[in-house]
Amino acid sequence: MKILYLDCFSGLSGDMTIGALIDAGGDFSHLEKELKKLQIDDEYELKVSKVVKNGITSTKFDVVLGNEQVHTHAHENEEHTHDHDHKHEHAHGHTNDHDHTHMHEHAHSHTHDHDHTHTHDHRAYREIIQLIGQAGYSEKVETMALNMFKKIGEAEGKIHGVPLADVHFHEVGAVDSIIDIVGVAILIEQLGVDEIRSAPVPTGSGHIHIDHGVFPVPAPATLEILRGVPLAKSELKSELTTPTGAAIAAVLAAEYGTFPAMKVTSIGYGAGTKNFPNHPNVLRVMIGE
Template sequence: MRTLYFDCFSGISGDMVIGALIDAGADPVQMEEELKKLNMDEEYNLSWGKVVKNGITSTKFDVILTSKSDQTHEHSHSHEQEHSHSHSHSHGQDHSHGHSHSHVHEHNLGLEHNHSHVPHNHHGSRTYKQIVEAINEANFNESVANMSLAIFKKIGEAEGHIHGLPLEKVHFHEVGAVDSIIDIIGAAILIDQLGIESVQSSAIPTGSGHIHIDHGIYPVPAPATLEILKGVPIASNDIRSELATPTGAAIAAVLAGNFGSLPPMTVESIGYGAGTKTFENHPNVLRVIIGATK
């Protein structure tokens, strides 16, 4: 059986998942073409390339919102105040992937966290119902559609529970931002493309400390992330930063059939997906291991 293992020693986010899968040999160009079925491609550009994180060569994946989304950047910055120091390090490394858009990264820092917090009337803000309709109308294959819908439902139910709303009333001003839609559906496309038959994961470290979001200052893990990780083993570490985002947590929680150490397997490919932050003592990457299990 072809198995994908998420080795989340530094947490998990949507863009880290896609970066790691590309690094393991998935085809991002085919993913980019598939995503056009959503009819949202005027709202974003995608980039990917190699960066070095604490000595490990990894792939950094970015969703760069187009000029229509300028408002989003202000909200990203306000969320990211506490991380501005660590981001300046990762921004300095990103030039190594040879793309000409490195200046964009300073506008893109908050996107990994799926907390862009665009205003309710902004085009990047979508309701759960709108996202479901967009996936159903896109004519993805059944596997991609089912994975994507299940991950969005997991996040929608968590957000609804926290805000006291039924699922159909959940307004995804956070997860409905364009970058998160791309991260979730893009991950489903790549997992399907790679022929993955089963998914397993390590326990999920969430980090600690506090984050600034539109409702104020919140503890890490953020309430939505913690709700999503109900029933999932959480790993502890001392890093005062948000390691697991709602999107990353939901991808693991929905897709992984088992959480634990690396299963017995014949390893076929390995990928490292870079996160936005840089830590002093360990690489902020997600490792994926793909291989044959019995």
């Protein structure tokens, strides 16, 4: 049996997980080809690079939206500008004159220097489900991806007191989250993994600024997603685990604990965006029999 162990001593996010899986032998060209099945490849570009985090060479995975830097959009005469440099997902119950659930991009900033209307800034939960369902993935990939999206959606709905169908997301609707979640499922299948296990998940500490004000870490949605998952104490004043990362650990891991007895055949390091003085911000994965 092939086991994948998520050694998430610095937390985890979608991009860290993909970086680590590629570093452990995942096929980047296969990933690119499979993601094209979603038919949204005109909206993003994938970048993979090697970076050194506190002495550890690791793989950094990025989803670049268009070739733009700052993105402002107007919605119902209300302008928002998002220029956060951290990935963060939030949702609200949302009532419109039209029966339509919106999801907002929140993790990336970019500017349109062209004139056309960018129709995919808002993607509803049901649209994402449809997008994945129509792509023609194997049952394994489709099930993993849909379960992760559902986990995030239900957590957001519970926090904000709205049913799943009415949940209005920021990051989950963004292209990078679709890529992160579907991409993780594609690589896990490609690597032939039979079972995933995870270390207890550190969420970080301190406070973060989100749309609704200043919240303690972990943010409410992240904590809700991790309900029932063993958490690890961390003194780092930062948000170490994003909602996407939390969903990966909560949905895919069969059990949590210390490193399992196995013969390690491959190791991968996926780089996070932040840097810490005495702590490598990487996710380590180990695959073995």
